[in-house]
Amino acid sequence: MTAEQFDRLVKRYEAEAARNPQGYRLRVGLFAALGYGYIALLLLLALALVGGLIALIVYFPRAVGAHIKFTIPLALLLAGLSWTMIRSLLVRAPHPDGIEINRAQAPRLFAMIDGLRQELQTPPVHRVVITPEMNAAMYQRPRLGILGWYENYLILGLPLLQTLGRAHVRGVIAHELGHLSRQHSRFSHTIYRQVDVWANMLEYLERRQQRGDLLTRFFEWFMPRLSALSFPLRRQSEYEADRTAARLVGVQTYGEALCLLPIAARWFGEYWERVYNQVKHRHAPPEKPFHAVGVAFRSEWDSNRAAQWLQEAVNRPSDVIDTHPSLLERLHAVGYLQPSNDPLRPPPLPLPRPPDQSAAEYLLGPAEAALADRLETEWRAEIEPVWETQREVLRQTQEQVAQLQQKARHTPLSADELYTLAEGLARLQDKAQAIPLLQQVLQLEPNHASAHFLLGTLLLEQKNEAGVSYLERAMQLDPHCTEAASGLLYDHFMSKGDLQRAAAYRHRVAAYHDQLAAAQKERSGVTRRDQFLPHGLTPEQLQHLVQQLSAERGIVKAYLVRKQLQHFPEEPYLVLGITPRWSMTGRGVEKLLDRLTEEVVFPYPTFVMIFVGQYRPFEKIFRQIPGSLILSR
Numbered sequence: 077m078t079a080e081q082f083d084r085l086v087k088r089y090e091a092e093a094a095r096n097p098q099g100y101r102l103r104v105g106l107f108a109a110l111g112y113g114y115i116a117l118l119l120l121l122a123l124a125l126v127g128g129l130i131a132l133i134v135y136f137p138r139a140v141g142a143h144i145k146f147t148i149p150l151a152l153l154l155a156g157l158s159w160t161m162i163r164s165l166l167v168r169a170p171h172p173d174g175i176e177i178n179r180a181q182a183p184r185l186f187a188m189i190d191g192l193r194q195e196l197q198t199p200p201v202h203r204v205v206i207t208p209e210m211n212a213a214m215y216q217r218p219r220l221g222i223l224g225w226y227e228n229y230l231i232l233g234l235p236l237l238q239t240l241g242r243a244h245v246r247g248v249i250a251h252e253l254g255h256l257s258r259q260h261s262r263f264s265h266t267i268y269r270q271v272d273v274w275a276n277m278l279e280y281l282e283r284r285q286q287r288g289d290l291l292t293r294f295f296e297w298f299m300p301r302l303s304a305l306s307f308p309l310r311r312q313s314e315y316e317a318d319r320t321a322a323r324l325v326g327v328q329t330y331g332e333a334l335c336l337l338p339i340a341a342r343w344f345g346e347y348w349e350r351v352y353n354q355v356k357h358r359h360a361p362p363e364k365p366f367h368a369v370g371v372a373f374r375s376e377w378d379s380n381r382a383a384q385w386l387q388e389a390v391n392r393p394s395d396v397i398d399t400h401p402s403l404l405e406r407l408h409a410v411g412y413l414q415p416s417n418d419p420l421r422p423p424p425l426p427l428p429r430p431p432d433q434s435a436a437e438y439l440l441g442p443a444e445a446a447l448a449d450r451l452e453t454e455w456r457a458e459i460e461p462v463w464e465t466q467r468e469v470l471r472q473t474q475e476q477v478a479q480l481q482q483k484a485r486h487t488p489l490s491a492d493e494l495y496t497l498a499e500g501l502a503r504l505q506d507k508a509q510a511i512p513l514l515q516q517v518l519q520l521e522p523n524h525a526s527a528h529f530l531l532g533t534l535l536l537e538q539k540n541e542a543g544v545s546y547l548e549r550a551m552q553l554d555p556h557c558t559e560a561a562s563g564l565l566y567d568h569f570m571s572k573g574d575l576q577r578a579a580a581y582r583h584r585v586a587a588y589h590d591q592l593a594a595a596q597k598e599r600s601g602v603t604r605r606d607q608f609l610p611h612g613l614t615p616e617q618l619q620h621l622v623q624q625l626s627a628e629r630g631i632v633k634a635y636l637v638r639k640q641l642q643h644f645p646e647e648p649y650l651v652l653g654i655t656p657r658w659s660m661t662g663r664g665v666e667k668l669l670d671r672l673t674e675e676v677v678f679p680y681p682t683f684v685m686i687f688v689g690q691y692r693p694f695e696k697i698f699r700q701i702p703g704s705l706i707l708s709r
Contacts, residue, residue, distance in 0.1 A: 077300040077301070077304075078583070078586060078587065078590070079582060079583040079585075079586035079587070080583050082300060082303075082304050082396065083396055083579065083583075085301070085304035085305070086304050086307045086308070086396045089304060089305055089307065089308050090307075090308045093308040093309070093312075100308070100309075101263060101309070103305070104267055104305055104306050104309055105263065105267070107301070107302060107305055108267055108270050108302060108306070110298065111270075111274055111295070111298055111302070114294055114298075115291070118290060118291065126155070169217045169218055169272075169273075169276045170217075171217065171229075172205055172207075172215050172217075172229050172231055173205075173207065174205035174206055174207040174231060175205065175206045175207075175447060175450050175451070176203050176204065176205050176206075177204050177205075177206055177443065177447070178204075181440075181443045181446075182204075182439060182440050182441070182443050184438060184439045184440075184441065185204070185439040185440060186204070188245075188246055188249065188439065189201055189204070189230065189249060189253075192246070192249060192250050192253050192324065193253060195324060196250070196253050196254060196256070196257040196320065196324075197257060198253050198256040198257050199226075199228060199256055200228065201228050201229075201230045201253075202227045202228050202229065203227070203228075203229045203230070204229075204230045204232065205229055205230070205231045205232070206232055206233075206234050206447050206451075207231060207232070207233050207234070208233065208234060208235065208366065208451045208455065209233040209235070209236075210233050210235045210236050210239075210337075210340060210341045210344045211231070211233045211236060212230075212231060212232050212233060212236055212248050212249070212251075212252055213231040213252060214228065214229070214230060214231070214252040214253065214255050214256065215228075215229040215231055216228055216229070216256075216269055216272070217229060218273055218276075226269070228256065230249070230252060230253075232245075232249075234366065234369075234436065234444075234447055234448065234451060235340070235344050235366075235369050236248070236337075236340070236435075237434065237435045237436035237439065237440065237444075238369040238370035238373065238434050238435075238436045238444075239336070239340040239343075239344070239369065239370060239373045239430070239434065240333060240336055240337075240340065240431065240434070240435050241431030241432075241433065241434065241435055242431070242433070242435045242438045242439060243325055243329045243333075244329065244330075244332060244333035244336060244431070244435065245333075245435035245439065246324075246325050246329075247321045247322070247324070247325040247329055247330040247333045248321070248333055248337075250320060250321035250324045250325060250330075251317045251318060251320070251321040252317070254316065254317035254318075254320035254321060255268065255313065255317055257320060264309050264310075264312065264313045264316070267306050267309055267310070268306075268309070268310050268313050270302075270306075271302060271303055271306055271310065274295065274298070274299055274302060275299060275303075277295065278292075278295045278296065278299050281295060307396065307399065310399040311394075311399045311400075311401060313399075314399055314400050314401060314406075315401065315406075315409050318330070318406055318409055318410050319409070319410060321410075322410040322411070322412075327410055327411050327412050328412070330410060330412070331407055331410060331412025331413070332428040334403060334406055334407060334410075334412070335386055335389075335403075335407075335425070335426075335427075335428050336428050336430075338385060338386060338388075338389035338403065339382045339385050339386055339389075339428075340373065342385040343373060343376070343382075343385075344369070344373075347369065347372060347373075348365075351365050353505070355463055355466045355467055355470065356470060356504070356505075359467065360460070360463065361455075361456060361459050361460060361463050364448065364452060365452065365455075366447075366448035366449075366451045366452050366455070367445060367448045367452075370434040370436055370437065373430060374430045374431075374432075374434075377429075377430050379427060382427060383427050386425065386427060387425070388571040389403050390402075390403055390404050390407075390425060391404075391570075391571055391572060391573040392570045392571060392573065393570070393573055393575040393578075394575075395570070395575060395578065395579065395582070397582060407425075413425060470503070470504070473500045473503050473504060474500075474504065476496065476497075476500055477497060477500040477501060477504065480493055480496065480497040480500075481497070484497070490520070491517050491520040491521040491524060491527075494513050494514075494516050494517045494520070495513075495514070495517045495524060495526060495527050495530075497513055498510040498511075498513035498514045498517065498527070498530065499526075499530060501513070502530060502534065507534050507537070510530070510534060511531065511534055511535070514527050514530055514531040514534070515531065518531070523553055524553075525549075525550050525553035525554035525557060526550075526554075528546045528547070528549045528550035528553065529546070529547060529550035529554075529557050529560070529561060531543070531546045532544070532545075532546030532547035532548075532549075532550060532561070532564075533547070533564060536564055536565075536568055543568075544565060544568070547561040547564060547565055548561075548565075551584075555588065555591075555644065558584060558585060558588040559585050559588060559589075562581040562582070562584045562585045562588075563581075563585065565577075565578075565581045566578045566581040566582055566585075569581070591643050591644075592643075594642075594643050595641070595643035595644050598641055598642065598643055598649075599639075599641070599649045599681060599683075601683060602639060602651055602683055602685070602694070604693060604694070604697070606639055606640065607639075607640040608637040608638065608639060608640065608651065608697065608698065608701055609637065609638045609639075609640055609701070610637065610638065610701055610702055610703050610704070611636040611637055611638050611648075611650060611703065611704070611706075612638055612648060613636070613679060617679045618636075618706060620677075620679075621636070621676070621678065621679070621706070622634075622706055622707055624675075624676045624677065625672075625676065625706075625707050626707065628668065628671065628672070629657075630656055630657050630660055630664065630668045631654055631655070631656065631657075631668075631707065631709075632655045632656065632657055632658075632708070632709065633654070633655035633705065633707060633708045633709075634652065634653070634654055634655075634705075634706050634707035634708075635652070635653040635654075635655075635695070635698040635699070635701075635704045635705055635706065636650060636651070636652050636653075636704060636706045637650070637651050637653075637698050637701045637704050638650055638651070639651055639683075647680070647681075648680040648681075649680065649681055649682075649683070650678065650679075650680050650681070650682040650683070651682065651683045651684075651685065651698075652672070652678075652682055652683070652684045652685070653685050653686075653687055653691070653694055653695060653698050654668070654672070654684070654685070654686050654687065655687050655695060656668060656686055656687070656688065665686050665688055668686065669684060669686055672684045
């Protein structure tokens with residue numbers, strides 16, 4: 077299912093849910109049950125066939141013995157199918173990453189959770205996990221796969237606790253617990269949970285890389301349709317959880333929490349950007365970055381920037397990329413912000429203030445520093461090798477920039493040299509100088525895809541609309557810019573409230589991923605149904621390849637062709653066919669193939685085959701391609 081089809085289905089189901097709520101809920105329930113029904117049907121069929129096979133063995137042993145070469149593969153096939161389905165039913169979801177804390181470490185936090193649980197009549201929270209993200213979530217892990225027996229995890233990001241106040245965090249936790257509340261619709265909660273369960277099962281099936289079996293193919297069809305069909309119900313569950321939180325902590329407090337979250341998230345992103353930028357003048361990563369988050373957030377509070385970030389968050393419309401409604405819709409739904417009678421003059425949105433004391437300070441106490449230490453230890457183990465590599469890259473970049481700047485004083489630089497200089501300056505955070513250099517590159521070479529991409533990125537960072545056209549041009553020139561460029565353009569138009577244009581770029585990324593998957597499949601090998609073309613190498617490239625192949629004494633003839641492709645045909649996929657010496661044994665052929673694939677440097681991705689066994693007919697096919705014979709002795 078394409079992204080556009082998914083969007084259309086969601087819109088259709090939203091209209092259906094509004095028009096006929098009861099009929100819509102019935103349809104969701106029946107479709108969700110289809111997954112269980114399909115598995116049950118396959119399992120019953122497999123068991124029936126196994127039973128039939130056993131009956132044949134018992135009652136007609138001679139007939140079975142006479143056809144043993146068919147009976148044994150059939151028995152193995154049925155046993156494998158039955159085991160796959162049973163194993164799929166019991167596939168376990170992963171434990172969430174993070175640091176688990178207990179009641180003794182944070183008694184105030186657990187007392188808050190207990191109080192909210194009692195008010196909301198929720199099942200127990202089995203584990204509380206602290207993560208380094210600016211996020212909170214309720215995760216239900218099915219211990220028995222689709223059969224249930226759920227273990228409830230409350231996931232809290234330490235940065236969220238460090239930037240929000242105690243009352244705000246109480247509202248955030250109330251929202252997450254609201255998804256479990258017995259006061260809410262059990263049907264909505266069940267469907268919400270089932271989508272995650274089926275998604276986890278599909279991920280397991282696809283990891284097995286047996287995409288052609290009946291189970292995987294069904295769930296690849298079933299999952300996107302269940303996600304689209306249940307989307308309105310799951311979004312309604314978010315509204316319900318918001319109303320619960322506002323009722324428990326107050327509309328004012330919960331509205332402030334919703335407004336503080338995007339402000340804190342933007343500030344936190346810039347905070348870590350500053351941390352990583354210290355690689356320019358520090359030999360090792362800075363000490364205790366997780367400890368400083370709360371104090372830095374309050375001391376660096378800038379009302380003007382906070383108001384700008386909040387307005388951009390309010391401008392972002394709802395999108396099907398997330399079941400959460402937009403911030404503006406959530407604020408209206410809980411009553412924090414009243415709808416405006418004049419859409420051109422919306423009511424002013426009050427700017428919340430940062431808390432005098434963070435929730436982490438109050439709820440975690442001494443445990444805050446201990447958790448920050450553990451997060452830092454894990455972060456440092458991951459970042460230190462990257463930091464060292466980045467230091468070396470920056471050193472080389474500084475040298476290269478200095479050399480090009482020195483050369484530019486005496487000799488005009490080429491388009492590629494100008495681009496290298498601009499890219500280096502941008503990496504060294506001298507973006508003001510990089511922009512005019514990129515404009516010079518495009519004057520010299522208008523189809524320089526990388527220059528279009530970098531210039532568009534830098535202009536969008538300055539809120540300059542001209543960056544849109546440069547990124548569009550970059551994608552036209554180089555389709556592999558699509559994911560990065562479309563991501564930038566999606567965020568740009570979402571921040572302006574233009575959902576239609578933003579969604580177009582999300583669709584574009586999805587289409588690119590589909591094309592990339594198809595291209596990878598197309599390049600996974602060759603068959604006799606494929607069409608082949610002359611290799612198209614330059615004389616220099618061909619000479620270098622032939623020199624390498626000449627060193628292999630086991631080669632009698634070497635043919636080189638290019639496979640005709642439908643996806644990204646401008647990126648060659650070569651096929652090298654080898655006629656080995658007639659005396660070469662099977663083991664010798666394997667060793668020759670290993671050496672060719674591991675040691676020979678090809679100018680483009682290349683599939684190597686030896687003309688023996690299933691590949692013997694390809695020699696006749698390649699011989700008919702002009703210029704395919706590149707080595708003969």
